Each structure stands twice: as structure tokens, then as C-alpha cells.
Amino acid sequence: MKMKAMTALCATLALSAPLVMAGGADDDKMVINGETEMVTKTTAPAHMENVSEIMSGWHFRSDETQALQLDDFDNPGMIFVDQALDAWNTVEGSAEKACASCHEGPESMKGVRAVYPKWNADAGEMRTLAMQINDCRENQMGAEKYKYDSVPMASMEALISVQSRGMPVNVAIDGEAAPYWEAGKELYYTRTGQLELSCANCHEDNYGNYIRADHLSQGQINGFPVYRLKNAKLNTAHGRFKGCVRDTRAETYSPGSPEFVALELYVASRGNGLSVEGPSVRN
Amino acid sequence: MKLTGLTAAIALCAGAAIANPISPSEIEFDEYGAVQASLSGAPGDAERGAEIMVTRSKGNCVACHAITALNDAPFHGEVGPTLDGIAGYRSAEELRGIVANAKMTFDGSVMPAFYKTSGFVRPGDGYTGKAAKEEDLTPILTAQEIEDVVAFLLTLKDG
Numbered sequence: 001m002k003m004k005a006m007t008a009l010c011a012t013l014a015l016s017a018p019l020v021m022a023g024g025a026d027d028d029k030m031v032i033n034g035e036t037e038m039v040t041k042t043t044a045p046a047h048m049e050n051v052s053e054i055m056s057g058w059h060f061r062s063d064e065t066q067a068l069q070l071d072d073f074d075n076p077g078m079i080f081v082d083q084a085l086d087a088w089n090t091v092e093g094s095a096e097k098a099c100a101s102c103h104e105g106p107e108s109m110k111g112v113r114a115v116y117p118k119w120n121a122d123a124g125e126m127r128t129l130a131m132q133i134n135d136c137r138e139n140q141m142g143a144e145k146y147k148y149d150s151v152p153m154a155s156m157e158a159l160i161s162v163q164s165r166g167m168p169v170n171v172a173i174d175g176e177a178a179p180y181w182e183a184g185k186e187l188y189y190t191r192t193g194q195l196e197l198s199c200a201n202c203h204e205d206n207y208g209n210y211i212r213a214d215h216l217s218q219g220q221i222n223g224f225p226v227y228r229l230k231n232a233k234l235n236t237a238h239g240r241f242k243g244c245v246r247d248t249r250a251e252t253y254s255p256g257s258p259e260f261v262a263l264e265l266y267v268a269s270r271g272n273g274l275s276v277e278g279p280s281v282r283n
Numbered sequence: 284m285k286l287t288g289l290t291a292a293i294a295l296c297a298g299a300a301i302a303n304p305i306s307p308s309e310i311e312f313d314e315y316g317a318v319q320a321s322l323s324g325a326p327g328d329a330e331r332g333a334e335i336m337v338t339r340s341k342g343n344c345v346a347c348h349a350i351t352a353l354n355d356a357p358f359h360g361e362v363g364p365t366l367d368g369i370a371g372y373r374s375a376e377e378l379r380g381i382v383a384n385a386k387m388t389f390d391g392s393v394m395p396a397f398y399k400t401s402g403f404v405r406p407g408d409g410y411t412g413k414a415a416k417e418e419d420l421t422p423i424l425t426a427q428e429i430e431d432v433v434a435f436l437l438t439l440k441d442g
Contacts, residue, residue, distance in 0.1 A: 192404045194423060195395040205393065206362050212339075212346040213358035246412035249423075251405040 024208035025059035025217075030277075033072055036166045038275040045272040047173065050204055056274055057217035060208070061282060065229065068281040077158055077227035077279025080151070080234045084159035087152065093143030102140065106159050113157075113164040113276050117265045119176040126180045128261055129157055130236065148256035149242075154225040154234035161225065161278030169222050169276060171268045184266025187259060193250025199267075202244075219244070221264065222271040223280030230283060237264055304426030307400045316388030317376040322398065322426035327434030335428050340410075342397065342424060342432055352439060363394060370437045378433045382424070397424040397432075 030038040040056035048054070058066055072078045088099045088106055103109070116129040127135070133156050134145040146153035173181040191198045202211065203219030210216070224237040238255035241263060245252040253259040304323045312318055321327075336344040337356035345353055347362035369378070381388050383398035400420040408415040424432065 190404055194399075194403055194406050194420065196403065197393060197395070201393045209361045210358070211360045211362050212343070242412065246407065246410060248407075249410060250403075250407045250412075251414035252407070252412040 025055045028059065028063075028066060030056070030058060030066075030070065030275075032070060032165065038166055038277065039168065040274065040277075042273040045269065048270055050200075051218070051270075054220065054271060054274055055207075055218055056277060056280075057220055057223055057282060058277065058280060060215045060217040065281060065283050069277070075227070075279065075281055076232070077225070077234055077281060078162075080155040080225075080227070081158045081162055081279065084152075084155035087156060088159060093137065093141035095140065095142045097141050099136065099141075102136075106163055109160045109163040111164055111167060113161040113278065114167045114170050115172070117171060117180075117261060117268060119172070121176070126177065126261055126265060128256075128264055129160060130238075130256065131261070133157070133160075148254075149236040149239040151233055154236050154239075157236065158225045158234055158279040161276055164276040165278070166275050168273050169268060169271045171265060171272060173265070173269045177265065180262045180265050181269060183259075184262035184264070187263045188266055191248075192245060193248035195248045195250075197248045199244065218270070219267065220271045220274060221267050222274040223277035223282070225279050227279055227281050228283065229281070234279060237267070241267075307398050307422050310383060310398060312380055312384065312387040313376075315377070315380075316384075317374070317380040318383055319376050321430055322379070322383070323430050325427065325430065327427075327430035327432070329431070329434040329438050331428075332431035332433070332435030335424065335432055336435065341428065344432075347394065350439070366436065366439055368439060368441055370440045373436070375433055375437060378436045379429065382429050382432050382436075395423065398422045398426070398429055 025041070030040045032038060038056075040058055042054060044051045044054045058069060068074045068076070085106065091098045091101070099106075113129060116132070117126055119125075120127045120132075123135070125131075130146075130148055130153055133153065134148075137143045138145050146156070171177075188199045191201065199219060202216055207216050207218045221237045221240075224240070225234045226240070227233070228235050236255065238260045241260055242252045242255060253263075305320070310318060310322065333353060335341040336350070337353055339346075344350070344366075345356055345359045347360045349359040349361065349365045349367075351365075351367050353359070373381070377388070381394075384396035385392045385394035386396060400422055401417055403417070403420075406415045406417060406420055407413060408419075
């Protein structure tokens with residue numbers, strides 16, 4: 001909020017000095033429900049070459065938007081968590097099972113969000129949380145898969161994420177994960193579309209700067225799924241990636257595609273050390 | 284000195300002689316990234332240039348540049364430098380080159396090329412997210428629109 005007001009002010013005053021706005025992240029502290037202290041800024045993991053401090057996207061939002069995430073009664077994302085809790089206990093599919101039949105309460109999912117995407121040795125694949133949820137639905141329950149970036153999927157991801165809230169993101173990037181991570185990194189630095197912009201151009205070279213009315217963050221995904229005021233629903237990380245690629249006037253990849261799975265692993269690893277925030281609130 | 288005068292004269296003649304606009308594949312940049320002749324062959328209209336610079340689907344230059352003269356349009360970004368006073372230190376030729384393809388002046392610039400139709404990775408059909416065939420791509424701005432923008436930039440004398 002402060003920043004927007006300042007932009008407006010700068011715009012009305014004739015700018016005499018070269019424009020250097022005190023952009024960047026704010027110094028607010030995030031404590032959820034007055035008790036859970038969150039790590040929203042920390043030293044960048046060793047594998048990051050051009051950034052020394054990593055920051056949650058929360059720091060780049062207005063005070064009003066930030067406040068919505070501080071209390072679960074105010075966080076509109078929690079409504080979806082409640083819906084997912086119903087789904088968690090609902091028997092579906094030919095095996096006549098609910099998630100609860102095998103996993104008991106959702107608390108059993110503590111720590112899970114923090115380490116996904118994760119290599120699954122049995123299946124021989126890199127698995128996102130969404131892929132794992134659908135694997136259980138299809139193969140354990142005999143139920144229909146959720147559409148990859150649908151609201152029911154985002155809601156189930158939110159229910160699982162909230163069990164890890166406050167724990168540090170800690171995805172593995174070595175061993176079997178290494179080639180996926182490399183592929184994701186390649187995508188992160190590729191300048192796509194007619195605007196020829198890469199993720200890094202906006203979220204590494206320019207975080208803290210305004211691009212038109214948008215205050216650029218580091219494009220972290222520790223807060224996903226994200227409730228966006230703009231579309232009043234929970235959004236998945238792949239949904240966000242898709243929008244960002246489209247905005248470079250490029251052909252996007254599909255949610256759930258191998259490219260976005262690799263990109264998710266890479267982007268998640270850039271947030272290793274930040275607290276799991278999902279469901280977070282953004283504009 | 285003589286040489287510059289001559290080049291300018293040739294450029295002028297060339298500009299007048301060409302009826303059709305210079306296409307994105309024909310455009311020639313000098314070693315500093317400047318473009319001598321008008322792309323459309325016609326002079327630019329500064330007022331239209333100002334309009335193009337604030338229109339999201341066109342130049343949307345204010346997304347990255349603060350420009351006091353365009354303060355009626357809300358939210359100027361800060362990814363690039365302010366363009367106030369740009370006409371004081373950039374020539375028409377330099378500005379034309381920068382707007383057509385800034386990467387010829389600033390290596391690796393994040394500023395998009397507004398007059399380019401090939402060499403993209405996964406080009407899309409506008410902002411639909413769908414694929415575009417390279418042969419169907421049109422530049423983000425037309426030859427005349429580039430000239431209009433350059434004409435407006437040349438009015439930015441005080442900064």
C-alpha cells in the first residue's frame with residue numbers, strides 16, 4: 001500500500017532526479033494466527049548464483065493484502081481447505097475408500113508439502129504433490145483424477161500444505177532429481193515469446209521493481225496454492241507459470257506437463273529455506 | 284562531418300523514395316544499433332506516438348519507463364530508465380534503432396524488440412498462450428507506429 005501511494009505521488013510530482021524508488025521488499029514480519037512465526041526472508045540456497053537473499057512474495061504485496069494472510073479467519077484460502085477436508089473424508093471410486101481410509105487425519109501429511117516435487121522410485125518419475133494426489137485417486141481409490149489445475153486439486157493441495165505451514169521448503173535436487181532440476185533451470189533462463197523475456201528477467205533481475213502497476217516479487221512458490229483476490233479462487237503454481245509465460249506473448253506449456261514439473265522443482269528449490277505458506281493470499 | 288551530412292541526405296532520399304515500408308527482415312542497424320531511414324517512409328505523428336506508448340496492447344512503454352509527459356496514464360514502471368529528456372542525448376536514428384530492436388544497442392536488454400518477426404522461442408499468437416506460426420507473426424508495432432513513437436520521443440527535450 002505504501003508503495004502504491006508513493007508511485008501515485010511520484011507520478012504527480014514532476015520527477016527531477018533519475019527515478020530510483022525505494023522499491024524492494026518491505027520489512028514486515030509474518031506471524032500466523034498470532035503464534036506461527038514464518039521465515040519469509042533468508043539466505044539463498046548455495047545453488048543460486050545471482051541472488052543472495054530469498055524472499056516470500058508476501059513482502060511485495062500491499063499491507064491490506066498481507067493482513068489477510070495473518071489470520072485464518074481472514075484468509076479466504078481457508079474456505080477451500082475446509083472443502084478439501086470434506087473431500088478427504090468422502091468415499092469415492094471403485095475401491096470405496098476415502099483419503100482418510102488409508103491416511104487417517106490430514107495431520108498425517110505434516111512435512112509432505114515441504115519436500116515436493118519429489119522423486120518417486122517405484123514409479124520412476126518426478127512427482128509433484130498434484131501428481132501424487134491423482135495417483136492415489138486413480139490407483140488407490142479407483143476414482144477419477146482431478147483436473148491438474150482445478151479448484152478441487154488446488155483445495156486438496158491447500159489442505160496438505162497447511163499441515164506443513166511454517167516448516168522450511170526443502171526439496172532435493174541431487175541424485176535422480178538432478179536432470180529434472182537442470183531442465184527446470186534451463187526453462188527458467190530461456191527468453192520466450194515475442195517479448196523475449198525469461199522468468200529470470202522479471203523475478204531475478206527486477207524483483208522489487210514495478211512493472212506498470214505490478215510490484216515484481218522473486219516468483220517464489222512457497223505460498224502455493226495461492227488465493228488471488230483478482231480471480232477469487234485458489235490457484236496452482238502451474239496455473240501461475242502458465243499465465244506468466246503467456247504474458248511474454250509465448251505459447252505456454254500445459255499444467256502438469258513434463259516441462260512445468262521440471263520448472264516447479266527448480267522454482268521450489270529457489271525457495272529452499274523459506275517457510276511453507278500455503279494457502280497464501282496475493283492480489 | 285561531411286560524411287554524416289551525406290548519410291543524412293541519402294537517408295532522406297531513401298525515405299522519400301520508398302513507398303512501401305521497410306519490413307522487419309530488411310531493416311538495417313548500424314554498428315551502434317541505430318537505423319537511418321524512416322521505416323514507413325513517412326514522418327511520425329508525435330500525438331499518436333504518445334497514445335501507442337501508454338496502450339497495453341501496443342508499446343506499453345510506461346510499463347517499464349517513467350515519462351513525466353505521459354503522467355495522465357497511471358502506473359509507470361521502473362524496470363528501465365526514465366525517458367524524460369531523452370531527445371537531449373539521443374538522435375532520431377538512435378531512437379528508431381532502440382524502439383525497433385533495443386538489443387542491437389543494449390546487448391541482452393530486457394526491452395522487447397518492437398519491429399522483429401523471427402528468431403523467437405515458442406512465439407505465441409498475441410497474449411492467447413496459443414502457438415503462432417512464425418510466418419504469421421507481425422511486429423508488435425507497425426513501421427508507422429515506430430515512427431510515431433520516435434516522433435514523440437523527440438519531443439522529450441527537458442529532463
